[in-house]
Amino acid sequence: MFAKEVRSELRARVAVNAIGLFGLTTLVAVAYQIGPYQIHEQDRPHLLAALLWIILFFAALSGLQRVFVKEEDAHTAKTLRLAARPLAVWGGKLLFNVALLAALQTFLVPLYCILMGMRVQGTLPLVALLAVGCLAMAATATMVAAIIARAAGSGTLFAILAVPLMLPLLVMLIQGTRMAMTSPAWSDILPALQGVGALAGVTMVTSIYLFPVVWND
Amino acid sequence: MTEKPTWSVWHWLLGAWMLAVVYGAFFYAPRAQGFVGESARIVFFHVPQAWVAVLAFCVNLWASLRYLVRRDPLDDARAAAAARLGLVFCVLATVTGSMFAKVMWGEFWNWDPRQISIVILLLVYAAYFALREAVADEERRGGLAAAYAALAFVTMPFLVFVVPRIYFSLHPDTLINVRGKIDMDSRMLQVLLAALVGFTGVFTWLYTLEVRVARVLLARRRREEST
Numbered sequence: 535m536f537a538k539e540v541r542s543e544l545r546a547r548v549a550v551n552a553i554g555l556f557g558l559t560t561l562v563a564v565a566y567q568i569g570p571y572q573i574h575e576q577d578r579p580h581l582l583a584a585l586l587w588i589i590l591f592f593a594a595l596s597g598l599q600r601v602f603v604k605e606e607d608a609h610t611a612k613t614l615r616l617a618a619r620p621l622a623v624w625g626g627k628l629l630f631n632v633a634l635l636a637a638l639q640t641f642l643v644p645l646y647c648i649l650m651g652m653r654v655q656g657t658l659p660l661v662a663l664l665a666v667g668c669l670a671m672a673a674t675a676t677m678v679a680a681i682i683a684r685a686a687g688s689g690t691l692f693a694i695l696a697v698p699l700m701l702p703l704l705v706m707l708i709q710g711t712r713m714a715m716t717s718p719a720w721s722d723i724l725p726a727l728q729g730v731g732a733l734a735g736v737t738m739v740t741s742i743y744l745f746p747v748v749w750n751d
Numbered sequence: 752m753t754e755k756p757t758w759s760v761w762h763w764l765l766g767a768w769m770l771a772v773v774y775g776a777f778f779y780a781p782r783a784q785g786f787v788g789e790s791a792r793i794v795f796f797h798v799p800q801a802w803v804a805v806l807a808f809c810v811n812l813w814a815s816l817r818y819l820v821r822r823d824p825l826d827d828a829r830a831a832a833a834a835r836l837g838l839v840f841c842v843l844a845t846v847t848g849s850m851f852a853k854v855m856w857g858e859f860w861n862w863d864p865r866q867i868s869i870v871i872l873l874l875v876y877a878a879y880f881a882l883r884e885a886v887a888d889e890e891r892r893g894g895l896a897a898a899y900a901a902l903a904f905v906t907m908p909f910l911v912f913v914v915p916r917i918y919f920s921l922h923p924d925t926l927i928n929v930r931g932k933i934d935m936d937s938r939m940l941q942v943l944l945a946a947l948v949g950f951t952g953v954f955t956w957l958y959t960l961e962v963r964v965a966r967v968l969l970a971r972r973r974r975e976e977s978t
Binding site: 740747 | 871
């Protein structure tokens with residue numbers, strides 16, 4: 535399923551283009567208007583952490599929903615239901631969304647650090663937070679994408695359903711990033727890391743049980 | 752649809768109980784220490800409203816899971832009724848919390864983690880109704896809404912317990928504080944427990960009414976379909 539998703543994406547590159555260009559455009563707009571010199575030193579951890587995750591979050595929203603919507607649009611969903619077990623479909627789509635988000639983070643976060651002058655004290659804790667955050671965001675987005683693909687007005691509905699569900703995640707990620715900017719100690723980032731990890735875990739476990747119902751409904 | 756006499760007795764008892772709660776909140780419970788003026792008395796209304804909101808979302812989850820197993824349209828109606836009432840009590844808890852914030856901290860809205868959490872909870876369950884509106888087919892609507900309700904419910908502990916503990920909060924200790932103790936005058940505690948029972952009764956009454964209306968509408972629709 536994952537290989538099929540990658541092959542399908544490489545043919546059209548809709549999600550990659552949407553996520554990459556949205557992220558880059560927002561980053562350029564933010565860096566041009568705010569840049570590294572417009573923020574007071576004491577405000578830097580708060581504002582830079584929040585802006586980073588806002589850019590990543592909205593860039594992710596622009597592309598993650600496509601995994602299921604494209605199957606409904608192309609009328610391939612019925613074939614997929616016959617060809618693969620629901621959990622294989624869910625796993626493949628989740629892995630693809632994780633890969634997409636990881637690629638976005640790899641491309642955008644270093645660029646953000648350079649353009650915005652973001653200095654990180656705890657690089658490894660931040661990398662761990664980005665990895666767990668990527669998994670949690672992809673898990674929620676994949677399940678919501680499966681739900682909205684079966685409803686009318688799926689594009690608008692994805693944002694309406696996914697944003698409130700991801701807000702607690704976003705709050706914890708911003709807090710964790712702020713701590714990673716000001717302290718190299720793992721203990722400072724640990725509460726946020728545990729919260730994000732737990733949310734990723736419960737979302738994935740819930741999705742494993744719910745996805746077959748949504749998919750076959 | 753006629754009301755059974757026992758129901759009528761329960762409604763009168765509930766009304767009397769709530770009157771006693773209001774009386775107890777203003778005249779029986781002593782003034783709390785460490786709060787501005789009489790502001791702490793709002794706890795007798797704010798805490799039960801928040802509790803009922805959480806209870807309603809639990810009922811929503813229970814009915815949603817039941818729907819996924821049995822596919823009975825009445826379970827879908829039960830889930831929607833519980834979510835609707837949960838939203839109402841969530842709004843009431845937000846309003847009473849803001850009134851307390853204005854008296855204690857000078858502003859209705861202070862971006863406190865608990866205020867943010869309850870607004871996110873409101874958005875999560877408002878989205879539940881947006882999803883219901885977007886699906887025309889009833890059976891599919893029930894299934895998708897039930898799946899979303901389950902997904903939404905797992906985020907609730909993070910909003911209620913995790914986020915407020917990661918950030919600094921102005922909010923007073925919860926009823927059972929982090930040390931696992933209840934630091935409250937015994938008369939205040941009596942009124943608060945009575946209010947919790949009373950508000951749970953109000954929720955049960957409203958929920959039962961909603962389910963009865965849904966049952967009647969479903970029966971009428973089935974009759975129309977069969978003729």
